[in-house]
Amino acid sequence: KAGVTQTPRYLIKTRGQQVTLSCSPISGHRSVSWYQQTPGQGLQFLFEYFSETQRNKGNFPGRFSGRQFSNSRSEMNVSTLELGDSALYLCASSRRQGMNTEAFFGQGTRLTVV
Amino acid sequence: AQKITQTQPGMFVQEKEAVTLDCTYDTSDQSYGLFWYKQPSSGEMIFLIYQGSYDEQNATEGRYSLNFQKARKSANLVISASQLGDSAMYFCAMREGNNFNKFYFGSGTKLNVKP
Numbered sequence: 001k002a003g004v005t006q007t008p009r010y011l012i013k014t015r016g017q018q019v020t021l022s023c024s025p026i027s028g029h030r031s032v033s034w035y036q037q038t039p040g041q042g043l044q045f046l047f048e049y050f051s052e053t054q055r056n057k058g059n060f061p062g063r064f065s066g067r068q069f070s071n072s073r074s075e076m077n078v079s080t081l082e083l084g085d086s087a088l089y090l091c092a093s094s095r096r097q098g099m100n101t102e103a104f105f106g107q108g109t110r111l112t113v114v
Numbered sequence: 115a116q117k118i119t120q121t122q123p124g125m126f127v128q129e130k131e132a133v134t135l136d137c138t139y140d141t142s143d144q145s146y147g148l149f150w151y152k153q154p155s156s157g158e159m160i161f162l163i164y165q166g167s168y169d170e171q172n173a174t175e176g177r178y179s180l181n182f183q184k185a186r187k188s189a190n191l192v193i194s195a196s197q198l199g200d201s202a203m204y205f206c207a208m209r210e211g212n213n214f215n216k217f218y219f220g221s222g223t224k225l226n227v228k229p
Contacts, residue, residue, distance in 0.1 A: 003158075033216065043205065043219035056215035088157055092217075099147040099214040100166050105159035 002026065004093050004106035012112045018079040021109045025072050025093030032074040033103065034066060037088040046089075049074055050097055081113045115140050118206050120220035127196045128228050134181070135191040135223045137206030143167075145211030148189040150180065153203040153222070162204075165189055167211075196227045 005024040013019050025032050033048035045058040049068035066076040072093075078085055088110050092103035119138045127133040139148065150162040165173045165180045173180040181190040193200055203224050207217040 031215075035217075035219075042221050043217075045216040045218075048215040050215075056213070058216070090157070090159060092159070097214060099145060099209040099211045100164065101147075101209070101214070102149065102161045102164060103159075103217065104161065105151075108157040110157070 004091055004104050006089075006091050006106035006109050008109060009107065010110050010112075012114060013081050015081055015083060015113055017081050018077065019081060019111060020075055020077045021089055021091075021111075023074045023076075023091030023093075023106060025074070025091075026095075026104055029093035029095050029104070030072055031094040031097055031101075031103075032068055032072060033092045033094075034074070034076050035090045035092065036060075037090055037108070038086075043090070046076065055097070078111075083113050085111065086113045087111060116220075117141065117218035118208055118220035120206055120223050122223045123221070124224040124226070126226050126228055127193075129198060130195055132192060132194045133196055133225065135193070135204050135206075135225065137189045137191065137220060139187050139189060139206070139208050141187075141208065141210055143210040143212050147209045147214075148180070148182070149207040149209070149217070150178070150189075150191045151205045151207060152200075153205060155202070159205070163191065193225075198227050198229060201225060201227045 031050045034046040048056045068074045088108045090108045092105045146167045148165045151159040206220040
């Protein structure tokens with residue numbers, strides 16, 4: 001059974017550019033969430049999608065956006081990149097929603113903004 | 115206030131010995147779930163163990179067990195018989211019943227297993 005797939009694995013972008021990251025969840029999983037991981041701030045929740053609807057959003061500026069498609073695949077977009085956006089972006093998928101639901105994570109996309 | 119606190123930035127343990135990684139949490143919800151994840155250098159977060167707030171018994175999964183002390187709001191991970199492959203970052207996380215769409219993560223503990 002294939003795990004969560006994130007593409008690309010590595011990205012280098014210039015300040016001011018925009019970037020799109022992709023996440024393919026485990027087959028049958030309908031919930032996809034995104035996290036930003038940095039050495040200074042740790043793991044921070046970005047947003048969660050379930051059945052193509054954003055159910056929850058973290059405390060990030062509007063430059064961060066996402067969407068989920070009918071096949072549960074998800075993309076997140078960051079516009080007008082800043083140096084501080086350099087991070088590991090992790091996607092997680094779950095079969096359903098619920099407090100006792102484990103999430104399966106991808107290997108992440110490492111974004112470097114120069 | 116921090117939702118999840120991990121006070122051990124780094125720990126060493128001798129191979130084949132047991133080790134306890136500390137985690138305390140803060141929530142006003144009666145229903146919540148506590149998780150531990152392992153993150154090797156490859157970056158992927160690997161699920162280890164889950165404990166529900168209403169579970170009366172401590173969770174166990176192979177060499178992993180969770181020492182759940184509800185009154186103290188602690189959920190420590192115990193790894194028995196450490197192996198070299200256990201060297202990684204370990205994160206404690208929580209989902210709250212009233213806001214279950216997101217995990218709150220701690221800052222992590224870097225575990226090094228010495229041969």
